[in-house]
Amino acid sequence: MSRFDDYPGDMFATTVTDEDIEQLLAGSAPANQELAELAAFVDLIRATSVQMPSESQIVEVAAQAATIARSTAPSAGALPRVRRRTRVWWRTRPQVALTIGAVLMTFTFAGVAAASNDAAPGDTLYAIDLALERVGIGAGHVEERLDEANALLSSGEIHRALAHAAQAIDLSAEDSAEVAALEEAKAALIEAAELIEAEPAPDALLMHENVSALLEFIHENHQATGVDKKEFGQGVAALAREISTRQDNGPPDEVDEPEGPGRAGDVGGEPGPPVSVPRVESPPGSNAGNGNSEPGNSGETGGPPAGSPSETAPGSGPPAGSPSETAPGSGPPAGSPSETAPGGGPPAGSPSETAPGKGKP
Amino acid sequence: MPLGHNFENVLGAAKGGADWAWEALYRDLAGPVIGYLASRRAPDPEDVAAETFLQVARGIHAFEGNEAAFRSWVFVIAHRRLIDTRRKAMREPNLVAFPVDESGHQGGNVETEAMDRLVTAELEQALEVLTDDQHDVLALRIIANLTLEETADAVGKKVGAVKALQRRGLIALRTHLDEGRVSP
Numbered sequence: 062m063s064r065f066d067d068y069p070g071d072m073f074a075t076t077v078t079d080e081d082i083e084q085l086l087a088g089s090a091p092a093n094q095e096l097a098e099l100a101a102f103v104d105l106i107r108a109t110s111v112q113m114p115s116e117s118q119i120v121e122v123a124a125q126a127a128t129i130a131r132s133t134a135p136s137a138g139a140l141p142r143v144r145r146r147t148r149v150w151w152r153t154r155p156q157v158a159l160t161i162g163a164v165l166m167t168f169t170f171a172g173v174a175a176a177s178n179d180a181a182p183g184d185t186l187y188a189i190d191l192a193l194e195r196v197g198i199g200a201g202h203v204e205e206r207l208d209e210a211n212a213l214l215s216s217g218e219i220h221r222a223l224a225h226a227a228q229a230i231d232l233s234a235e236d237s238a239e240v241a242a243l244e245e246a247k248a249a250l251i252e253a254a255e256l257i258e259a260e261p262a263p264d265a266l267l268m269h270e271n272v273s274a275l276l277e278f279i280h281e282n283h284q285a286t287g288v289d290k291k292e293f294g295q296g297v298a299a300l301a302r303e304i305s306t307r308q309d310n311g312p313p314d315e316v317d318e319p320e321g322p323g324r325a326g327d328v329g330g331e332p333g334p335p336v337s338v339p340r341v342e343s344p345p346g347s348n349a350g351n352g353n354s355e356p357g358n359s360g361e362t363g364g365p366p367a368g369s370p371s372e373t374a375p376g377s378g379p380p381a382g383s384p385s386e387t388a389p390g391s392g393p394p395a396g397s398p399s400e401t402a403p404g405g406g407p408p409a410g411s412p413s414e415t416a417p418g419k420g421k422p
Numbered sequence: 423m424p425l426g427h428n429f430e431n432v433l434g435a436a437k438g439g440a441d442w443a444w445e446a447l448y449r450d451l452a453g454p455v456i457g458y459l460a461s462r463r464a465p466d467p468e469d470v471a472a473e474t475f476l477q478v479a480r481g482i483h484a485f486e487g488n489e490a491a492f493r494s495w496v497f498v499i500a501h502r503r504l505i506d507t508r509r510k511a512m513r514e515p516n517l518v519a520f521p522v523d524e525s526g527h528q529g530g531n532v533e534t535e536a537m538d539r540l541v542t543a544e545l546e547q548a549l550e551v552l553t554d555d556q557h558d559v560l561a562l563r564i565i566a567n568l569t570l571e572e573t574a575d576a577v578g579k580k581v582g583a584v585k586a587l588q589r590r591g592l593i594a595l596r597t598h599l600d601e602g603r604v605s606p
Contacts, residue, residue: 082589083570086479086563099596102565106545108564110457120470123444126479131439133480217441230508 069315119264124217124265131216203283212277215411219261219268223254223301226276230297231283234290242294256305264307271307275300425450431488437482448475451493455500458565461549462558464504465511474500494572497562501576551598556591559584 081093085100086106115123134390206229227250234240262268278300285293425432425446435443452471459467477499485495549557555577562573574584 075594079585079589079591082585082592085592086560086588098599099592102548102595102599104563106461106549109545110461110561111453112456112460112467113453114456114471118468118472119445119448122452123439123448124473125472126444126448127436127439127441128443129476129479130436130482133483134439135483209453250445 102198117261118263120265121261128216128218149218153264201233204280207276211273214269214272214276217266217269219272220254220258220274222272223250223257226272226279227251227254229279229283230294239290241296242291242298244294246294246297246301249298253301253305262307268304268307271300271304275304351403426488426489429492433444433482433485433492434513436479444479447478447492447563452566453494455496455569458497458561459500459504462504464507468479470503470507471500474503476505492511492573493566496566497566497572497575500566501558501562548595548598551594552591556587556594559587560591 076095081096083091084092085096085103087164090100134152166311168202206225210222210225210229213219213225227247230243230250232240232243232247234243257268275297279297281292282289428446431445432443436447441472455474456467456471459470464470474496481499483493494599501541519573552560558577559573562568563570566576568576570581570584574581577584579587
């Protein structure tokens with residue numbers, strides 16, 4: 062036992078054993094009465110020190126940690142791979158494809174183009190992919206950006222998904238009104254992305270649904286022409302602003318329509334009219350009419366794009382009793398981040414699943 | 423509240439990247455981790471706690487062990503993060519607002535919070551008699567609930583040194599309590 066006889070004015074060193082100290086620190090009442098007062102003090106420290114973070118921080122940190130765990134899993138790639146419509150060997154065996162791509166790359170430019178076209182944000186080849194697209198090789202610009210945005214969304218990176226959606230907006234149009242509408246859409250998307258980056262969504266699941274609906278709207282309508290193109294731009298801007306508004310105001314009131322996710326799933330089977338602004342009740346035309354672009358508008362009048370805010374899903378969702386990988390499926394609606402974990406089968410209605418159908422005229 | 427027999431399942435799901443599993447882990451440990459960091463005057467305890475967990479997520483695939491081992495590992499990382507922020511604060515002294523904002527407490531029950539506010543000042547005053555090393559060790563023992571060996575691991579010292587530090591710290595605290603009668 063150590064002694065600190067030089068310590069001024071206390072019998073402590075000689076009368077208190079290491080066992081006494083262990084008892085004290087472990088929180089059990091010490092047998093040694095010398096320590097009674099100190100024990101009360103220790104209990105006080107213990108009782109007042111725990112500081113729970115806010116619920117939104119818990120959800121946010123958990124989502125980020127889960128994303129990291131997924132992406133660092135021994136079998137997983139750096140980022141979730143974009144899910145494609147067709148299942149051919151080089152998509153299902155990306156390592157093989159990448160190896161072949163790497164070999165090709167050393168010989169031909171075409172190899173670079175081929176290998177890089179499938180690259181997702183964060184991949185080494187992604188920069189090359191972007192550069193090639195810029196000069197018109199391997200173009201699929203909008204669809205590819207959307208697929209990537211969906212992949213980012215699936216891994217919980219909402220603001221990056223929105224920034225990607227902004228890149229998907231093609232500014233080429235016939236007249237200045239159309240260009241203005243498209244620019245407005247782009248700006249609204251970037252603003253929403255920045256807002257969410259600065260302060261993550263209080264209700265991540267709802268935000269996820271909204272952004273998913275937005276991406277789907279772009280996917281369905283980006284090929285519009287003429288007047289439709291203007292409406293398309295305004296529709297996107299309205300949806301993006303709604304997301305920004307949510308972000309500002311926190312979660313909206315409970316929405317009683319539980320059919321949101323279902324609707325999202327339906328889309329593949331039944332392609333709507335070219336531009337219908339399906340998710341927002343307030344038509345973008347009204348914005349166009351009076352030129353009023355007040356952010357609050359669409360948020361107040363329309364129902365949320367998709368999904369009722371199932372408060373219980375992210376927070377208390379996982380039942381402690383059934384904590385298997387598939388358990389969350391019963392809680393959150395299809396398309397939630399956890400549903401789209403790598404390796405899992407494509408869940409119905411998940412963001413990237415909505416891609417089919419676009420090829421059809 | 424420990425996860426108990428569920429821990430193994432939760433850990434497995436966390437390795438698989440399930441959001442709910444990470445929520446369960448973070449919900450369980452964030453309180454004491456933030457408490458520990460705040461008591462050790464980390465400039466932004468919530469941020470450091472979040473960073474700690476992201477680092478845990480990066481290393482989770484290599485982790486094997488029970489709940490106690492996990493808890494201990496988390497605090498090892500939290501302590502290293504704390505040291506990092508201290509170093510950073512030393513390099514950039516003007517960028518860091520040092521005193522912890524005590525109004526930042528969230529959650530907990532009303533009773534605890536009220537008591538919290540009342541005693542925080544006294545508590546802090548008493549704890550000021552501790553040296554940094556003593557305070558580190560006692561906070562890890564009391565708030566993080568680490569064992570002697572785990573604490574030694576976290577602070578990178580020998581068990582004997584930790585014993586000496588906690589003993590000296592407790593002596594100093596008791597002397598202070600005797601002199602000032604600040605205990606509630």
